[in-house]
Amino acid sequence: MAFEVSPVQSDDYAEFERVFRAGFGEIPETTTQAELDFFDWCDLLAARQDGRIVGTAGSYPAELTLPGAVRLPTAAVTSVSVSPTHRRRGVLSAMMAEQLAAVRGAGVPLAVLTASEATIYSRFGYGPATMAADFVIPGRARALRQPIPVGDTRLLSQDEARKTLPELYEPVARTQVGELSRPDGWWALANSRDMAKNFAVVHRSEGIDDGYAIYGVEVKWEPGVSQNRLRVDELVAHSPAARSALLRFLLEVDLIESVYFRVRPVEDELRWLLADPRVLRARSVRDWLWVRPVDAAAVLSARRYRVADRLAIRIEDELCPWNAATWSVEGSPDGAECRPAPTGSDPDLTMGPAGLGSLVLGGVNPSVLVDAGVIGAAAGFDRDRADLFFGANQAPFCSTAF
Numbered sequence: 001m002a003f004e005v006s007p008v009q010s011d012d013y014a015e016f017e018r019v020f021r022a023g024f025g026e027i028p029e030t031t032t033q034a035e036l037d038f039f040d041w042c043d044l045l046a047a048r049q050d051g052r053i054v055g056t057a058g059s060y061p062a063e064l065t066l067p068g069a070v071r072l073p074t075a076a077v078t079s080v081s082v083s084p085t086h087r088r089r090g091v092l093s094a095m096m097a098e099q100l101a102a103v104r105g106a107g108v109p110l111a112v113l114t115a116s117e118a119t120i121y122s123r124f125g126y127g128p129a130t131m132a133a134d135f136v137i138p139g140r141a142r143a144l145r146q147p148i149p150v151g152d153t154r155l156l157s158q159d160e161a162r163k164t165l166p167e168l169y170e171p172v173a174r175t176q177v178g179e180l181s182r183p184d185g186w187w188a189l190a191n192s193r194d195m196a197k198n199f200a201v202v203h204r205s206e207g208i209d210d211g212y213a214i215y216g217v218e219v220k221w222e223p224g225v226s227q228n229r230l231r232v233d234e235l236v237a238h239s240p241a242a243r244s245a246l247l248r249f250l251l252e253v254d255l256i257e258s259v260y261f262r263v264r265p266v267e268d269e270l271r272w273l274l275a276d277p278r279v280l281r282a283r284s285v286r287d288w289l290w291v292r293p294v295d296a297a298a299v300l301s302a303r304r305y306r307v308a309d310r311l312a313i314r315i316e317d318e319l320c321p322w323n324a325a326t327w328s329v330e331g332s333p334d335g336a337e338c339r340p341a342p343t344g345s346d347p348d349l350t351m352g353p354a355g356l357g358s359l360v361l362g363g364v365n366p367s368v369l370v371d372a373g374v375i376g377a378a379a380g381f382d383r384d385r386a387d388l389f390f391g392a393n394q395a396p397f398c399s400t401a402f
Helices: 010-023 033-039 091-105 158-175 184-194 240-251 296-302 353-359 366-371 383-390
Strands: 004-007 043-049 052-066 070-082 110-114 131-137 152-155 199-205 208-218 229-237 258-264 281-287 289-293 309-315 325-332 335-340 349-351
Touching (some): 010 052, 010 070, 043 091, 070 091, 158 229, 289 353, 296 325, 296 335, 309 383, 349 353
Parallel strands (some): 309 349
Antiparallel strands (some): 110 289, 131 258, 131 281, 152 199, 199 208, 309 325
């Protein structure tokens, strides 16, 4: 039976939330006011059959930091789900096509998401662009290699966190490749969900707040012995010194048996701070942010490049056919320009949108993707040249969940 994809209005928010949660096997106890308010920030789509919602998809406006500390308007895709009763019927494909058309119509050149399954979104042109790791320090072996000054720290109330954390996050997001801006609605929802049951600690140096961490304690006691686990959900700092001080604070909280760090850079400095680096165990290393170029020329023109060079890039894109062309990309650390290549030009590299999405932030070398068969290179093309061109001086990282 046919279905249609159309925008969602406020009267449909509660049903939208129920269907979204059902797709993940969840039954929400209630839909909170903060969740409903967050939907006002989003462009929501629903697939409907006989007036009932059977699929959900949304996005909210954000900005993504590209190499060169350039920020580009981005659609942060969220709340994507299909009802268990309507799987394998083309519902998701229809919603993704409608959403990308709407993103382009709004003049937004990028879409990003975090994927519940790694096999779903590449067919819609999304490519993994950042990696993240979860680390665990088991037992009580958390000694530091050398003393680290702690500075001043204080715990925030929920109301204080709502005001202070966005102000501390934003300067970091502007300079860290791969980070997303967080609109006020995102912070309001995170505050209502997380800060009532977690702690926020702020670090201060020379009278100025310069970092924070959000953590929770999973309480478990054996008879007379703490088995508590401290879970670090986020750590944001304006300097290496502030970051190290916050790490020391977290490692030295009393009555903690183990510390679990969620969504950290793969090359985290924590390993190098420990007296015994082998106690740090990677619980998982995985893709995190997936990037989909909606306007490939705008994306390639926006980011900065490690060296001055010019490459011809062929993009094949059935879902967004306006991207399908051979493009001449001339870039340097100071700027870039992407324009259609002269007719008959042979491309140096050939790729789909997912391959380009993986390259945008500089987190993987083109030669790796060539070897994996994700993108193609012309015979005899110097792959080291492409690696140097697309490389970034900073490993991309995204800490935002959405």
